[in-house]
Amino acid sequence: METTNKLKDxxxxxxxxYSEFPQCFKQKDGIKPLKVGIFKDIAERIEGSDKVSKTQVRQALRKYTSNWRYLEAVTKHEFRIDLDGNDAEKVExxxxxxxxxxxxxxxxKMAKRKKPQRPRQDGETKSYKKKGPAHPRSSDKNARVNKKPAPQQAKRSSGKVEPLPANEVKVNNKVKVKLGQALVNATITEVNKDEVHVELVTGMQVKTKADSLYIV
Known part of the structure; x- marks a missing residue:
């Protein structure tokens, strides 16, 4: 019986x-930034539910907070909201x-995907080919100039960032989390052995490892 009641998608x-917390979650109109720590509040409200798991809620929150409508809401509203639609903390x-x-x-990314591939005309193709080898020296010089700052920047940033000590991997601690090549401010929401769940500044939930966390 539990298996059939469980939501999968x-x-x-x-x-x-949307149906459980209509004052908080909106499909299109009325979207507002979510309170920091909203996942914990949801987990408490749905405790014992046979419909959704905490993992599913995290995934749903990740999708909800990465939507462009939500990101736009973060830039437009002064306050975040709780599950009942009440104002919470200010958006920093x-x-x-x-x-x-x-x-x-x-x-x-969306514009790049939607952009139609217009076939080039003969005149455009020829002028493009002529431009390629026209200034080999200047392009080489630009390449050399562009290559130099990169390692210097990496050294400067790596000198400022320190890994988060093991004894500081605690719930509610503010940290920086490494996402690709970027370091993003976040708050630890759950620690489960080697896995650490953090909430990004946008409200997105992310699962990571302790060695990807750094001191703010």
Whole structure:
């Protein structure tokens, strides 16, 4: 019986959140930034539910908070909201900047996918070919100039960042988490042996390892 009641699709889990917490989760209109630590509040409210698991809620939150409508809401609203739609803490400036950056990247990817491939005309093709070898020296010089700052930047940033000590891997501690090549501010929400769950400044839930955490 439990197996049949369990939701499987992430969109179904989102529908569950929409119906269970209508003042907090919105499909399109009225989206507002979520309170930091909202996952913990949801977990307490759905304790004992045979419909969704905590893992599914994390996945649904990840999808909800990475949506461009949500990111846009982070940049426009002054306060975050709790599960009942009440104002919680203020949206910090760094959260707004992070959301703006994520929004720009998301829109750029979408525009790239939608951009039609227009066949080049003969004139365009020829002029493009002529431009290639026209200034080999200047392009080589630019390549050399662009290559130099990269390792210096890496050294500077690596000198400032320190790994988070094992005894500081605790719930509610503020940290920086490594996502690809970037370090993003986050809050630890759960520690489960080697796995650590953190909440990013945008509200997104991420599972990572302790060795990917750094001191703020």
């Amino acid at each position: 992430i969109n179904e889990v989102l529908d569950f959140l 400036q760094e959260h707004i900047e992070h959301a703006q950056k994520a929004l720009e990247e998301s829109r750029a």
